[in-house]
Amino acid sequence: MTETAPAQGFFTEDMTISVGPQHPSTHGVLRFVVKTDGEVISEAIPDVGYLHRSIEKIGEKVTYHGYVPYTDRADYLAAMFANQAFCMAAEKLAGTEVSRRGEFCRVIACELNRIASHLISVGTFGQDIGAMTPFVHALRERETINNLMEEICGARLTYNYIRIGGVGYDILPDTCARIIEFLDHFEPIVDEFNRLLSGNKIFIQRLAGVAVISKEDALSYNLVGPNLRGSGAKWDIRRDIPYSVYPELDFEVPVGTAQVGVLGDSYDRFWVRVREMQESVKILRQCLAMMPKGPAISKVPKKFRPPAGECYARVEAPRGDMGFYVVSDGSEYPYRVRIRTGSFTAMSIIDKLSKGIMVADLIALIGSLDVDAPEIDR
Amino acid sequence: MNAQELYASLEKLFPGKVSNFKGEAMEPCLNVDSGSIVEICRFLRNAPGYRFEVLSDLTALDWPKEEKIQIVYHLYSYSQRHQIVLKADLPRDHPTIATVEEIWKVANWFEREVYDLFGVIFEGHSDLRRIMLPEDWVGFPLRKDYVEQEEYDGISTQRAPLVEKLLR
Numbered sequence: 001m002t003e004t005a006p007a008q009g010f011f012t013e014d015m016t017i018s019v020g021p022q023h024p025s026t027h028g029v030l031r032f033v034v035k036t037d038g039e040v041i042s043e044a045i046p047d048v049g050y051l052h053r054s055i056e057k058i059g060e061k062v063t064y065h066g067y068v069p070y071t072d073r074a075d076y077l078a079a080m081f082a083n084q085a086f087c088m089a090a091e092k093l094a095g096t097e098v099s100r101r102g103e104f105c106r107v108i109a110c111e112l113n114r115i116a117s118h119l120i121s122v123g124t125f126g127q128d129i130g131a132m133t134p135f136v137h138a139l140r141e142r143e144t145i146n147n148l149m150e151e152i153c154g155a156r157l158t159y160n161y162i163r164i165g166g167v168g169y170d171i172l173p174d175t176c177a178r179i180i181e182f183l184d185h186f187e188p189i190v191d192e193f194n195r196l197l198s199g200n201k202i203f204i205q206r207l208a209g210v211a212v213i214s215k216e217d218a219l220s221y222n223l224v225g226p227n228l229r230g231s232g233a234k235w236d237i238r239r240d241i242p243y244s245v246y247p248e249l250d251f252e253v254p255v256g257t258a259q260v261g262v263l264g265d266s267y268d269r270f271w272v273r274v275r276e277m278q279e280s281v282k283i284l285r286q287c288l289a290m291m292p293k294g295p296a297i298s299k300v301p302k303k304f305r306p307p308a309g310e311c312y313a314r315v316e317a318p319r320g321d322m323g324f325y326v327v328s329d330g331s332e333y334p335y336r337v338r339i340r341t342g343s344f345t346a347m348s349i350i351d352k353l354s355k356g357i358m359v360a361d362l363i364a365l366i367g368s369l370d371v372d373a374p375e376i377d378r
Numbered sequence: 379m380n381a382q383e384l385y386a387s388l389e390k391l392f393p394g395k396v397s398n399f400k401g402e403a404m405e406p407c408l409n410v411d412s413g414s415i416v417e418i419c420r421f422l423r424n425a426p427g428y429r430f431e432v433l434s435d436l437t438a439l440d441w442p443k444e445e446k447i448q449i450v451y452h453l454y455s456y457s458q459r460h461q462i463v464l465k466a467d468l469p470r471d472h473p474t475i476a477t478v479e480e481i482w483k484v485a486n487w488f489e490r491e492v493y494d495l496f497g498v499i500f501e502g503h504s505d506l507r508r509i510m511l512p513e514d515w516v517g518f519p520l521r522k523d524y525v526e527q528e529e530y531d532g533i534s535t536q537r538a539p540l541v542e543k544l545l546r
Contacts, residue, residue, distance in 0.1 A: 049510040056495075057519055092404055219431045219456070222484040235456050311404040312435070312452055312463075323435055325452070336520075340435040340452075348487040377510060 014042060019362075021050050027124060027366070028373025032350075036359060044354035044362055046347050051377040059337030064090050064164060064304045067334065071324075072158035074339055075375040077120055080106075080113040081317035082324075082339070083162035088243065089313035089326040090164045093306035101294040102166025103245045108179070108287050109152060109161055109171075110315075111280040115186070116145040117318035118273045118280075125270055125367040126197050129206050134197040141189055144182050151175050164304060166297030176288050183281050190278055198274055207270065208261030211353050211365040215264070221349040224342045225320020226276065227369055230256040230269030237316035249286050251279045266368035273318075273370070305332055319343050319370060343375040379427060379460050381406030392418055405452070407463035412449075415466050416476045422453060422462070423481050430455045430462070433478070436488035438496045440470070440522045447473045447496060468498065477503040495520040 020031035029050040035043040055074055059067050071086045072079040084106055091098060098106075123138025146156040152171055153161035161168050197203055213223065218231040228235055236253040238246040254275035256268030308330040314323045320342030329335040346369040354362055379387075385399040385408055395418065398409040410418055422430045430453040439448040451464040468475055477500040478485045489500040490509040497518035500506055508515065516527050526535050 049508075049512075052510040054519060217483070220483040222432055222434065222482065233456065240456075240459070309403065314434075321434070323452070325435060325437060325450070327439060336439055338435065338437045340437075344487065344491075345484050348484055352483075 012037070019044075020047075027371065030347075030371075030373045030376065032362070034354075034359070034362070039358050039360075041354050041357055041359060041362055044350060046350050048347060048373070048376050051374045053374075053378065055378045056337055056339060059334050061333065063332050064306070064334065065302070067337070068163060069158070069160040071339075072160055073374065074341065074378055075317065075319065075322075075343075075372055076157055077372055078113055078117040078318045079157060079159050080110045080162060081315050081322055083159060084110060084244075085313050085315045085317075085322050085324040086326070086337075087162050087164050088315065089311050089324040090304070090306060092311045092313060093309055093326060093328050094164075094304065096165050096300055097298050098244075099166045099295045099298040100245075100292050101170070102296050102298065104287050104291045105167040105171050105296055106162055107244055107246070107249075108284060108291075109149070109159070109167070111284050111287070112145050112148060112152075112179070113159075114280050114318050115277050116142045116149075118277050119145075121318070121370040122193075122197070122270060122273050125370075126203065128363050128367040129203055131197055131200065131203060134193060137189070137193060137196065141186060144185075148175065148179055148182060151178070163297060163300075165300035166295070168297070170296040171291075176291075179284065180288060183284055187278070187281055190274065194274065198271065204260050204267060206360075207267035207364055207368070208265060210261075210266045210361050211357060211368065212262050213264045213349065213353065217349065217352070218264070221352075222345045223320070223349065224345065225316065225318065226269055226272040227320065227342070227346055229254065230272050230368075231264035232256050237314050237321055241314060243313075243315065245287075245290075248290070249283050251283050254279065266364050269368045269370075303332060305330065317342065319346070319372060319375060339378050341375045341378065343369075343371040343373075344378075346371050347376050379458065381460070381462060384428070384460070384462055388418070391421070403463075405461060405463050407465055410464045410466050412466040412468055412475050415449075415464070416478060416481070418464070419451070419453075419478045419481050427458070428455070429457050432456060433482035433484055433488070434461075436478075436485055436492065438492045438498060438520070440496065440520065442470065442522045445470045447498060449475055449492065449498065451478075473498040474501060475499075476501050479503060494518075497521065 014035045014037055017034045019034050021029045031047040033045045058070055071082040074082045119138040119142045123135040127135040150156050153159045213231050215231045215233050218228050234253055234255050239253050254272050256263055259271050260267050306328045310327040312325045314321050323340035325338035326334050327336040382401050388396045395411040395414045396408050400407050422428050432454045434454045435452040437450050446467045447470050449466045454461045492498050493506055494508040494510050517524050
């Protein structure tokens with residue numbers, strides 16, 4: 001029996017791989033410099049900025065009304081929320097009243113947008129993990145929402161619907177009926193989706209206990225939205241710093257419950273999103289029933305000049321607390337517009353979480369955080 | 379705790395370090411001495427009754443007329459449900475302030491962004507690199523007196539107005 005001597009001159013060294021900027025799992029243009037020891041990641045450094053369009057700088061050069069379409073481009077999957085956050089900031093600065101029907105139109109448009117955004121999120125998440133079919137199902141439903149959006153405001157992605165003082169166009173009764181029709185159709189679809197994907201054994205095994213974020217880390221890294229709630233913190237801007245007509249509406253705030261693994265794992269974040277879609281359906285039904293008659297937009301001067309001052313408006317976007325910090329110097333143009341987005345802070349935690357996980361789990365981690373590249377770079 | 383009480387207690391604990399309280403603003407704000415930012419932030423983060431667990435936003439404002447760059451910290455406490463805005467004034471020609479990365483991890487990226495776009499140096503920061511722009515970019519775009527370089531890496535950043543182009 002011969003003993004095999006260790007081969008001379010052989011050694012293992014860390015491999016450095018560039019994931020992205022064009023990679024199916026990055027959901028847009030962003031890049032990771034991944035150092036791996038075989039399948040185990042020792043470090044994944046995010047490299048962002050590929051989609052930096054200096055939306056904040058543009059804000060200093062256009063009027064308040066003119067800036068609304070630019071806010072659409074911050075997050076193309078949830079443009080409505082950026083519209084709303086900016087308009088809320090401008091309205092707070094100038095003390096503009098929003099018409100009541102306008103508020104309801106805003107909430108309806110936003111919640112439809114939230115469902116559409118979450119559908120993309122949970123759909124592509126399944127696709128990242130290797131489940132192709134649910135993605136197609138999710139996109140089919142999103143298509144209907146896009147059609148409804150087109151009916152409401154004429155655009156399918158970048159809406160420019162919410163304006164200072166209200167909304168651009170009223171939601172007509174015919175459209176309301178079609179929204180209800182969609183909701184009736186969509187509710188059973190969520191259950192179907194759960195049977196297809198959420199309860200799937202392979203899917204669960206890929207996610208349970210993977211990339212666990214503790215509540216302390218979630219707060220320290222300022223994770224927001226479903227990522228924060230997935231870690232068990234019950235915090236939703238709609239409920240806790242109420243705006244618009246949300247205080248009058250009855251809805252639950254889903255939080256992570258360690259459904260299949262550990263509290264704060266990738267599955268919890270996914271599961272929060274699925275349940276949020278159901279809550280959005282509830283909100284939509286209430287809004288459609290409660291919508292009062294009246295103008296969709298209140299009277300706002302064409303030359304919009306808020307007095308000097310500053311304000312910070314928050315909305316609960318699909319990717320969490322979206323903040324617009326607007327400073328006015330009393331002129332027609334904002335002095336400074338700052339956009340604080342959920343994806344930016346979610347990205348910053350990846351470096352910490354990626355240490356010691358497998359390459360395949362990195363994909364699950366990125367998908368579960370639902371980061372959206374244009375929103376990171378702005 | 380409301381903002382007024384919060385300011386009064388900070389004035390007592392850090393005499394001379396906090397000033398210029400604006401309680402009537404939409405988000406009450408106060409000025410903090412830039413040298414004691416870490417000390418005050420650590421207190422606000424950890425002291426019972428204050429507990430600002432979250433740094434919602436960290437950004438900067440450029441005021442060329444007053445020759446200053448202002449760093450703005452938006453703090454929020456989920457447990458106590460109160461908020462406060464801290465502002466630290468830095469000289470415009472050499473803006474330097476200590477990092478709060480140790481207190482809120484998210485400050486790492488926020489500060490990188492402010493460094494990238496405003497040119498503020500955060501002392502003690504673990505990884506102060508540009509985040510949005512390429513490393514060899516010249517200037518800090520969000521400063522008010524920023525002039526875009528004419529070309530970057532051989533690519534022109536200027537574009538002839540469309541009308542002129544069509545008439546040619």
